[in-house]
Amino acid sequence: MKDRIPIRIANKRAYVWDVDDLVRIRSEHHLCGLLVGTLPHLSQQNVFLGVPAQLIPEEAMLLVEQQLAVFIDDPNAYPEPSLSQFERWNEQQIQYLKRQKTILESDLKPPQLAQRAMSEEAIQKRKQRELKRQQKAQELRQNVEQPIFVPSVEDPERSSVSSSQYTISVSAPSSSLSWYTPSSHSYSTIEAARQGGIWDFPSDLRDRARYGVFKDLWEQGYFMGGGIRFGAIIWCTQVILSDTTRIFVRLSSNHRPMQ
Amino acid sequence: MDDNLQEPNAVPKVNLGDEVDEEEQSSGDEDEGPDWTKLMPNAAKPVIPKRGDKEFEPSKQGGSGLQQHILNRSRNAMFDALRATRTISNKAISYGTWHPTLSRVSVSIARGTAMNTIGHSAPREILMADGVLKTQKKLELLPEEAIYLIERGSLMCWKESVSTKYPNDGIFEDVSGSPMTVQQAYSEMIGKEDLTMDRVRDYPLQTSLLFLSHCGTISAFIIRPAVFFTLTATCITLFILDIKPFFADIFSDYRLVEAAKNQQMATKGEELQYINSLGSFALSLTLALLDFIFRSLRFIPSGHKVPIYTPPEKNFPPSPYEPFFNLYKPPTPFKKSAPPPPDYQIVVVDARTTPMPSLRELAAIYDNAPELPPPKPRVKNPPQVQGVSYKQTSAPTPAPGNPTPVSDHSQLQTSVQNTTTPLGADLGPSGLSSSTPARLFSWPSWLSSSNPGPTSNNSRAERKPNPFAVLRQGKKTAIIAVVDAGTINIFRFAQGAFETGPWF
Numbered sequence: 001m002k003d004r005i006p007i008r009i010a011n012k013r014a015y016v017w018d019v020d021d022l023v024r025i026r027s028e029h030h031l032c033g034l035l036v037g038t039l040p041h042l043s044q045q046n047v048f049l050g051v052p053a054q055l056i057p058e059e060a061m062l063l064v065e066q067q068l069a070v071f072i073d074d075p076n077a078y079p080e081p082s083l084s085q086f087e088r089w090n091e092q093q094i095q096y097l098k099r100q101k102t103i104l105e106s107d108l109k110p111p112q113l114a115q116r117a118m119s120e121e122a123i124q125k126r127k128q129r130e131l132k133r134q135q136k137a138q139e140l141r142q143n144v145e146q147p148i149f150v151p152s153v154e155d156p157e158r159s160s161v162s163s164s165q166y167t168i169s170v171s172a173p174s175s176s177l178s179w180y181t182p183s184s185h186s187y188s189t190i191e192a193a194r195q196g197g198i199w200d201f202p203s204d205l206r207d208r209a210r211y212g213v214f215k216d217l218w219e220q221g222y223f224m225g226g227g228i229r230f231g232a233i234i235w236c237t238q239v240i241l242s243d244t245t246r247i248f249v250r251l252s253s254n255h256r257p258m259q
Numbered sequence: 260m261d262d263n264l265q266e267p268n269a270v271p272k273v274n275l276g277d278e279v280d281e282e283e284q285s286s287g288d289e290d291e292g293p294d295w296t297k298l299m300p301n302a303a304k305p306v307i308p309k310r311g312d313k314e315f316e317p318s319k320q321g322g323s324g325l326q327q328h329i330l331n332r333s334r335n336a337m338f339d340a341l342r343a344t345r346t347i348s349n350k351a352i353s354y355g356t357w358h359p360t361l362s363r364v365s366v367s368i369a370r371g372t373a374m375n376t377i378g379h380s381a382p383r384e385i386l387m388a389d390g391v392l393k394t395q396k397k398l399e400l401l402p403e404e405a406i407y408l409i410e411r412g413s414l415m416c417w418k419e420s421v422s423t424k425y426p427n428d429g430i431f432e433d434v435s436g437s438p439m440t441v442q443q444a445y446s447e448m449i450g451k452e453d454l455t456m457d458r459v460r461d462y463p464l465q466t467s468l469l470f471l472s473h474c475g476t477i478s479a480f481i482i483r484p485a486v487f488f489t490l491t492a493t494c495i496t497l498f499i500l501d502i503k504p505f506f507a508d509i510f511s512d513y514r515l516v517e518a519a520k521n522q523q524m525a526t527k528g529e530e531l532q533y534i535n536s537l538g539s540f541a542l543s544l545t546l547a548l549l550d551f552i553f554r555s556l557r558f559i560p561s562g563h564k565v566p567i568y569t570p571p572e573k574n575f576p577p578s579p580y581e582p583f584f585n586l587y588k589p590p591t592p593f594k595k596s597a598p599p600p601p602d603y604q605i606v607v608v609d610a611r612t613t614p615m616p617s618l619r620e621l622a623a624i625y626d627n628a629p630e631l632p633p634p635k636p637r638v639k640n641p642p643q644v645q646g647v648s649y650k651q652t653s654a655p656t657p658a659p660g661n662p663t664p665v666s667d668h669s670q671l672q673t674s675v676q677n678t679t680t681p682l683g684a685d686l687g688p689s690g691l692s693s694s695t696p697a698r699l700f701s702w703p704s705w706l707s708s709s710n711p712g713p714t715s716n717n718s719r720a721e722r723k724p725n726p727f728a729v730l731r732q733g734k735k736t737a738i739i740a741v742v743d744a745g746t747i748n749i750f751r752f753a754q755g756a757f758e759t760g761p762w763f
Contacts, residue, residue, distance in 0.1 A: 043411035
């Protein structure tokens with residue numbers, strides 16, 4: 001049960017969110033899934049896509065039926081975090097920020113320059129300059145009209161965090177959240193998932209026939225995927241080499257959607 | 260030596276489909292010595308056709324070490340790319356709160372150009388500190404808009420917390436609940452408000468397609484019609500697709516054919532009597548037949564103006580072919596509070612459960628679509644113009660939301676003519692046939708959108724548009740995105756008509 005791949009079910013669709021699970025599905029069970037998410041650092045294109053990978057219903061059902069995976073009712077697996085859980089998460093974010101800063105300082109600035117920039121004297125000077133500028137701006141404003149809003153000088157602790165440049169990380173998979181509880185919402189059989197109301201494939205005779213064909217071809221060792229771009233139900237390719245990365249890319253690139 | 264081969268290069272070669280002759284097809288190894296396999300008898304030759312060079316060829320031994328090495332490298336490159344974390348600069352990130360009860364994300368801090376075209380403002384009642392309910396307008400995002408922004412790393416989304424108030428003492432400018440991962444956003448937001456996975460996937464596809472095909476910033480605007488039903492009264496009529504009233508009380512094709520048959524049966528006897536009195540049987544037969552044919556032909560109406568026969572007693576299930584997204588081209592001057600009529604409307608359907616659109620369903624989409632003006636002939640270096648769109652047809656009507664009634668074809672056509680005359684006259688045929696000075700003069704007139712001069716009108720009359728282009732474009736268009744487990748195909752259906760056109 002423990003080493004089964006968690007397939008997250010949301011709105012009756014099956015997704016794989018963890019890249020390690022994706023590696024296992026692809027290399028051990030020769031199923032591909034289809035990447036449907038956006039790559040974080042390449043968000044303005046749709047040639048290369050990222051997690052999640054969406055499994056076609058046949059793939060998801062096959063994995064669960066072969067006892068290789070479990071379904072997880074994902075929308076219900078997010079209880080509200082307690083205050084302590086949130087604080088721990090917050091602490092992690094602050095640690096992450098500090099790590100960034102140390103890396104940035106050690107990497108980007110040459111040591112002498114960094115020292116000068118961070119020396120006590122320089123900081124004092126910079127603060128004074130900032131204060132002067134603010135006073136000047138205030139005087140100017142007073143000359144023109146009545147002051148509406150007097151900016152208060154921020155406390156130095158706070159401003160050092162908010163004024164500097166740093167990055168915020170938004171995690172794609174939820175497995176890093178301490179309050180995420182997938183285990184209490186998992187279903188290890190299709191029947192249980194159907195009774196739980198999160199899964200409805202196969203819903204009729206036609207679906208069962210599709211699944212039968214899919215399973216048979218999978219047992220023969222074929223790689224398969226959705227074949228709508230070829231006017232078919234599934235595409236399948238023989239596996240003699242151990243992966244379809246290259247073949248798959250070529251096939252899909254030749255069949256762009258009609259515009 | 261094999262550096263080029265070893266580099267994981269997922270970008271396919273462009274010339275794959277090109278014709279390659281026999282010599283180029285054989286791999287480099289075979290070129291070194293005489294290739295004895297070419298002398299094999301035909302029956303023994305492998306039957307799988309081979310085109311172009313293959314980096315990997317299936318072999319029973321399972322591929323060479325080099326092949327395996329390259330495959331592993333390319334696979335690891337893929338997984339490494341997938342493992343990359345989503346990091347956002349604190350200066351560029353927007354903050355929002357997901358309200359599961361409202362199915363909306365309210366934006367507290369909005370940054371970036373994406374926010375110019377995404378979201379809408381909605382009045383919400385807020386409990387103030389002194390216990391008074393106040394109505395405030397807030398920028399809100401639809402679920403698919405929120406997912407799109409979270410995925411591309413523009414939005415930090417919190418889930419509204421019911422009981423706990425979380426402290427804001429960390430690195431965030433705004434904390435309004437528990438933090439959401441992308442996975443949580445997918446799981447919780449999809450399924451709300453008719454939003455299915457298919458539609459979510461379609462959303463960024465539209466943006467990226469337009470992004471690719473138009474200008475350098477991402478500025479395609481996509482809006483769901485349904486939202487504006489609730490927002491402004493003027494827009495309520497804008498996108499309503501009501502099929503039944505159009506067909507319920509109008510003559511059907513079927514009845515007309517029946518009537519034509521009855522007419523034929525009645526006239527046949529009279530005709531024969533008349534012909535016998537003349538005494539020329541052969542001639543009379545011909546005349547009778549001709550008359551018979553003409554009567555029949557003339558009597559049956561045809562074309563798209565004739566409504567489709569709908570049995571009045573049947574109740575049809577609700578059609579999945581309803582427009583879900585409005586699409587705007589990037590140069591559209593766009594106001595969030597009063598969106599202009601869209602350039603295109605897109606229907607999104609699930610390939611697994613939805614059959615091909617029936618004639619009736621397609622007709623329903625066409626009825627809502629504007630009539631397209633004939634395509635303009637190609638002009639070298641055309642200025643950037645907005646394409647044929649809903650705007651041009653609905654521009655003359657005072658309320659931009661009225662769906663086009665079926666009976667209004669003639670009026671519509673004239674309005675199309677009116678609005679397109681400056682465009683077609685100046686950029687179109689005259690641009691090709693008239694001399695350069697004339698063209699130079701005509702462009703400013705188009706830019707200032709004044710009426711074209713008489714010369715350009717004359718030149719318009721001289722030349723008809725290319726019939727093939729007209730046929731290909733059709734009079735009306737329906738765009739359908741078909742999604743099968745993540746794979747999206749977009750199809751364009753066009754309604755063409757032979758009854759009118761440049762060939763007459």
